[in-house]
Amino acid sequence: MTGPLDGTLMGRHDALLLDLDGVVYEDDHPVAGAVAAIEAVRAAGVPVRFVTNNASRTPAQVADRLRRLGVPAEPEEVLGSAQAAAHLLAGRDDVPDGASVGVVGGEGLLAALRDVGLDPALARDLDAAPSALVQGFSPDLGWLDLAAGTRWVREGVLWVATNLDLTYPSSLGIAPGNGLMVHAVATAAGRRPDAVAGKPLPHLFRTAAEAAAARSPLVVGDRLDTDLAGAVAAGHTGALVLTGVHGVDDALAAEVDERPHVLLRDLGELVDPAALARVDERTAVLRQAWADSGATPEARERLDRSLGT
Known part of the structure; x- marks a missing residue:
């Protein structure tokens, strides 16, 4: 039996746990491609949870902000x-x-x-x-x-x-x-x-996964030291998206307990079948670079080419 996410990265996971700042939005503007990607995940029936270290807003305020940006969200889907x-x-x-x-x-x-x-x-x-x-x-x-x-x-x-x-x-x-x-x-x-209290401790991610009844969630964030370290600590697959704080060089130099399993140009690659091969290639390049104990120029060139930069 096939589904709308078959052949995509998101098709390998049963929930999407998203950081917010630098991933879904910056201030009052959505990150390019984020709204459409989240809509596609929801349309496929995959649970979405928003996991944030930003303590300035209540879950109701965060959900309202997301809805204003075009992302359907309820307060109970926000964990901060x-x-x-x-x-x-x-x-x-x-x-x-x-x-x-x-x-x-x-x-x-x-x-x-x-x-x-x-x-x-x-x-x-x-x-x-x-x-x-x-x-x-x-x-x-x-x-x-x-x-x-x-x-x-x-x-x-x-x-x-x-x-x-x-x-x-x-x-x-x-x-x-x-x-x-x-x-x-x-x-x-x-x-x-x-x-x-918050990330990189695993509590928020584990709570979010339990709330979504997920066995294999995908965590997406823009920071190695919080989002990815938290994903690793929680035992979840972690994706670094390059729309916020950390970039390619940071991923290549990441410490063992902060290493992303996946490197994404943007959230659109979650649901794009054409992107899956590129995402898998980046994973292989990252693993080889880490094994070689260095971000070689060749590794950086291959990642840049895969990212279209």
């Missing part, structure tokens, strides 16, 4: 580091129900903490030390937020970072990510976060 951080705290004995939690971040993080029965407030608005502090990305963060976070971290409160992404793909180009903001607080406070 804000939810992972909230559940991490809610599961701790030293953070009781209703405990005060300081936030260096935005509404997405505040809402996630409320959803698990905690009492969040922006760190800059707190007069008394909270039971814990959570830090996540928000484009509205300012010096006062970082200064307030530093105050509570220096006081010794439990400190959880949603993620440590150093960069963030935007319409302005590669911009500072949550990891740099966490580093600023860590440097000022003289200590590191007590825990990190």
